[in-house]
Amino acid sequence: MTTAPADAPATHARPAGGPVALEIAVTAPAGALVARDAGADRVELCTGLELGGLTPSQALVETVHETGIPAHALVRCRPGGFVHDPDEVALMEREVRTVLRSGAAGVVVGALRPDRTLDEDTLRRFVDAARSVSAVAEVTLHRAVDHAVDPVAAAAALAALGFTRVLTSGGAASARAGSATIARMVEAAGPVQVMAGAGVTPGDVPVLVAAGVAAVHLSAKRSSGGGHDGVPMGTGDDGSAHFVTDAGVVAAARAALDA
Structure with a gap:
């Protein structure tokens, strides 16, 4: 894979009146195609969406890359909290490099300290790993920020760490419920995009x-x-159907953004 120019990518918050991007979380190439054709600007790619999302395989990243829509790969080595031990951090550093070399346009990462502040040392390692593959790789802080003791302060720290954007619900159960905090995060984040x-x-x-x-x-x-209706395949398996991407919902979100 050709490495991009050495300059780090510029990050820009949305200018007043500027376009708002639509990102769809998908778990399969079929979902990426649905998202692309219904008007999404990019996808976040993961597996285990019902667990909050886990790192996709190299083959999955490669196949989604072939659809042509920019894919940002979630790098999260396990479900559960966001305090990671050294072995987990080292594994996720390798995953960051692998997914980018496999065609991802960016990565989605996160880590907290036990006191629920950003684990800045770990986050720098993730950013450095991404930019070692491509200087224009986009790096998003995932919803670990919503578990931080102060999401607004966390957003304010991201520019110095080299992040492109942050995905957040404003620390609430839903983004709509957290919209007032999200607005404060937009003000605090400076050049970092808030999604x-x-x-x-x-x-x-x-x-x-x-x-x-x-x-x-x-x-x-x-x-x-x-x-x-068969024998459960694990503690999280109740026999339910898996999820797929709904073209109608993507198209409705696109229309709402374009209105």
């Missing part, structure tokens, strides 16, 4: 745009309609 996500529906788009976000993020998912 609203968590429980977002097309009907929430006007409220989130009014908060000043640079992007909205939603899973736009529906049940595939095909589960199983």
Whole structure:
């Protein structure tokens, strides 16, 4: 993979009246195609969406890259909290480099200290790993920020760490409920883009745009309609159908942004 020029990528918050991007969380190439064709600007790619998302495989990243829509790969080595031990950090550094070499346009990472402040040392390692592959790789802080003791202060620290954007619900159960905090994060983040996500529906788009976000993020998912009634395959397996990307929801979100 050809390494981009040495200058770090510029990051820009949304200018007043500027376009707001649409990002769709997907778990499969089919979902990336649906998102692309229904008007998304990019996708966040992961596996285990029902667990909050986990790192996708190299083959999955490569295949989604072939669809042509920019894909930002989540790098999260396990479900659960965001305090990581040294072995987990080293693994995720390698995953950052792997997904970018496999065609991802960016990575989505996060880490906290036990006191629920940003683990800045770990985050710098992730940013450095990304930029060692491509100087224009985009780096997003995931919703670990919503578990931080002060999401607004966390947003204010991201420019110095080299981040492109932050995905947040404003520390609330949904982005709509956290919209007032999201607006404060937009003010605090400076050049770092703030992207609203968590429980977002097309009907929430006007409220989130009014908060000043640079992007909205939603899973736009529906049940595939095909589960199983057999022996459970793990503690998280109740036989339910898996989720797929709903073209109608993506298109409705696109229309809401374009209105």
